[in-house]
Amino acid sequence: MTRKRRSSGRATLDQVAELASTSPITVSRYFNRPQHVSEATRQRIAAAVAELGYVPNLAAGGLASAQARVIGLVLPSISAPIYVDTIQAFSDRVSRYGYQLLLASSEFSLEKEEEVVRAFLGWAPAALVVTGCQHTPGTEQMLARASVPVVEVWDYRPDRPYPQVGFAHDEVSRLAAAFLHERGYRRIAYAQTPIAGDLWAALRYEEFAACLLRDYGLATRLIEPGAVHPIAAGRLAIEEIMRSGDIDALFCANDNVASGAVLAAQRLGLRIPQQCAVLGFGDFPIAEALFPSLSSVRPPARDIGEVAADRVLEELGTLNPDASTKALACTLAPREST
Amino acid sequence: MTRKRRSSGRATLDQVAELASTSPITVSRYFNRPQHVSEATRQRIAAAVAELGYVPNLAAGGLASAQARVIGLVLPSISAPIYVDTIQAFSDRVSRYGYQLLLASSEFSLEKEEEVVRAFLGWAPAALVVTGCQHTPGTEQMLARASVPVVEVWDYRPDRPYPQVGFAHDEVSRLAAAFLHERGYRRIAYAQTPIAGDLWAALRYEEFAACLLRDYGLATRLIEPGAVHPIAAGRLAIEEIMRSGDIDALFCANDNVASGAVLAAQRLGLRIPQQCAVLGFGDFPIAEALFPSLSSVRPPARDIGEVAADRVLEELGTLNPDASTKALACTLAPREST
DNA sequence: AGGAAAAATGGTAGCGCTAGCATTATTCAT
DNA sequence: ATGAATAATGCTAGCGCTACCATTTTTCCT
Structure with missing residues (x-):
């Protein structure tokens, strides 16, 4: 019998399970619903994980459960100061609920946005947040067909099929x-x-x-x-x-x-x-x-990040709906130059 | 027979193959090695892909091939102007070779860095780029055990097990x-x-x-x-x-x-x-x-991004080794304030 | 035309993980 | 002590894709 397939060389759930004298499924639960595992087993598993330096393979988990705990966020730029607060607020909020952030910049180009959206959808994210209401037809089609919640930020227009979090x-x-x-x-x-x-x-x-x-x-x-x-x-x-x-x-x-x-x-x-x-x-x-x-x-940059995160978490059933979909407000900071 | 398992609702390779009257494996090749697929088949597959709005599931692909075409980059901040050029240069370069960038900020905290590195390793990336030579013991252990190339950027110290791309x-x-x-x-x-x-x-x-x-x-x-x-x-x-x-x-x-x-x-x-x-x-x-x-x-921010990308691509066998591992140089821009 | 090389295609098995039950151990009220 | 509830654990069968090999078709040479 030839040995098919190369394994990645990393420790797997099965190895952890064997070392902890339990079954793979219990180790899986240890990571996803620890309260369903007894204290004694938990300790054995923790020891095995530490000994093997085990890191769960999220791709495999996402594949098996058809839902990766990842949320994609596409902004025109990740360096422009104006978006930094949004990123920060959004990231803080979703990571608190165990979601990881997949971040990309479209560099102010709708074509690049399409590319990025395609790449994101390839990871089967739990949700997708994109900037503005203007997209290429290809992007629109992907968003419409992707069976994941979509939220649009940094703009506010009533005639869109997705929740809007932004200002007019x-x-x-x-x-x-x-x-x-x-x-x-x-x-x-x-x-x-x-x-x-x-x-x-x-x-x-x-x-x-x-x-x-x-x-x-x-x-x-x-x-x-x-x-x-x-x-x-x-x-x-x-x-x-x-x-x-x-x-x-x-x-x-x-x-x-x-x-x-x-x-x-x-x-x-x-x-x-x-x-x-x-x-x-x-x-x-x-x-x-x-x-x-x-x-x-x-502009309400931080609010946009927070509210968008809430909206996404609501769509995912993690948070109870608030349903107050209003435009956010800009304020004016008068200083010496006027 | 009960219908087990929910499918993700998205089009799959099999569906594309059926619609294009070919086999799944050929569709797989269409995406990964198009030159191995005949022109006629390519056109049928392209039509099927367009009709179904198919987007390949990268998690499944990565799992099957034990190598996701993703490279993780961890910097102290993704908003600080000083790192923006590095991100840009690195991203440009690796994306040219078909790698996607997984970007995260450690927010100047070694604990946060450990968290981020763990999350990245969960995606079984092809390589990992981290900032500086200082890490928590946990991070060090993960890096040592991860069987992926590691590069350290933005610092230059000769006594490290990983390639360094930075300046003293x-x-x-x-x-x-x-x-x-x-x-x-x-x-x-x-x-x-x-x-x-x-x-x-x-x-x-x-x-x-x-x-x-x-x-x-x-x-x-x-x-x-x-x-x-x-x-x-x-x-x-x-x-x-x-x-x-x-x-x-x-x-x-x-x-x-x-x-x-x-x-x-x-x-x-x-x-x-x-x-x-x-x-x-x-x-x-x-x-x-x-x-x-x-x-x-x-500081040579852009060079760091470029050279780090080259170093990574060399380790991955995509680029031929250059082997010139030297510290990069800072220059001084004298203006009116001195 | 015949054979060999090259190109194109397909079958099988399994990557590492988890949903959906099924089963076993433990707790508790009667 | 007994049965019913609950907690803890395990088995099976895939998620969607690609490596590995095998097979079929086409191309090219003599």
Whole structure:
């Protein structure tokens, strides 16, 4: 008889069971429902596990039980400060219930998102969390066919088949417009860059311009310096404002752009907020430290992570439904720059 | 006959095979070695896959082949700017060879690292990359017993059983000390915070102080404002320097601390670099934009990711060995703040 | 045309684990 | 002591896939 198949070389449940003089199924229970195993057996198993350095093979377990205790989270970026709180809050919460987090970034590309979703589904996750409501047809099809709960975060639109955990991005624009108008600014510009780091910057601009025009009768200037680093984009925006001289407030796609603007203004001698106010989006840690400190719209990043985790756990039956599916709210943190 | 077992509800290889009038094994080959399948069969399978929305179950595949095409990467933080380049470079490189990245942060805690390593090993990854040379005994045992290649990154010490991809942190200190001395600074302080975001800040301080004393006969002041946000720590360091008035250069544990220092100095009226020079570590994107712009020691973050990926791929036999295991080098980016 | 090599395909068994019962040991009320 | 409840444990049969070999079909050479 030839020895078929190479084994992985790692200790298996069977080996642990043998060493602990019990059956594999009891060892399995030891890991999954310890309270169903007697104290004496538990100790023997614990000793065997330690001696063999046994680590359960989660792939095998997931295969056997048709449910891996893993939840996939896809965000546009895992490094952008704006998403870090969401990741942290989500991860904390699901790991408390024994779920592991599979994290990937779509790098602001819908194609890359499709790739990542496919890879995730390959692991048969218990649930999937994706960013926003916009996906490729392929992604949509996979999500629809995957028989796992799906939650969409960082946006809020009522016409979707999945639970939404986020805020309405046009609401942000109205908040910013009202705030700047109330402070007396009338010649307002919006600065963004294609790699600003969020998918909704252009959408926010549209509603910002529409709102200023509709509610306050003001035109808006769009400053878009092209594909450069956000911080450089902020600098270029300030340079343009100094050239044209007809702008008294700048709303930026995010705090990186806004930081670049504040720092460049300082370097170039434009007084903020006297000559031009700057309002950011994201409320990154740097906002408070800048000189002058940066006013910013703060998205509910942490709440998104928490609520999304709760929603997922509800769908999985781990948590009782709360059923309060509302849009979350952004707040405005006024500081010295406006 | 009772129907045992719930199936996952997803399409399986068998279903695809049936629809494509071929055998499961051929469909398996279609995904893993397409060149071994004839063009005609390939097209039939592709159609069946599309129709069923089939996504291969990677857990089952990994189990059957005893090698999941997944590589685990454990870093102290996935949000700290300093690690972002490493993640990016590593991910790019391994994904090009068909490996997926399993990413986790140990949050600067060795206990958390042990937890994460255990979870990763549960997925039977093809390889594991961990940060630094310091681990709990439990982690060490798991790494030693796991029959997968292990690589350690972001540090360089010759006395370890695993390949190292990183730089010598004491070298950074010598570089910084030489640079500041050469520029004529003699009353030098070092600022750090326990949550500064890297495991080696204290080690760098020790060598920094030792080197200044040994090579230049200078004493070093340590400023450690306690567990506050790095940016706030920078501000507190500047406040202390203004109080005492006997410091002319500040080396910071990282660029967040240094940014806080530069911004606070500006706010409080301390001229940089005339009254006090500031040198950072990490060369974060903000360094260049600050006013005055921040001099910083740039670690080879991207190189670490690339070389670690190469080392891993070599161990897996995917790449031919290069065998040049040397420490990588940090460079110094001098700007206005020194 | 005949034979050998190469390409394409398929059957069988099993990777390591757990669901669904079935069975045995223990506890408790009567 | 007896039966009924409960706790603890074990057996069998797969989860969906691929390694290993065997077989069939095609291609190529003389």
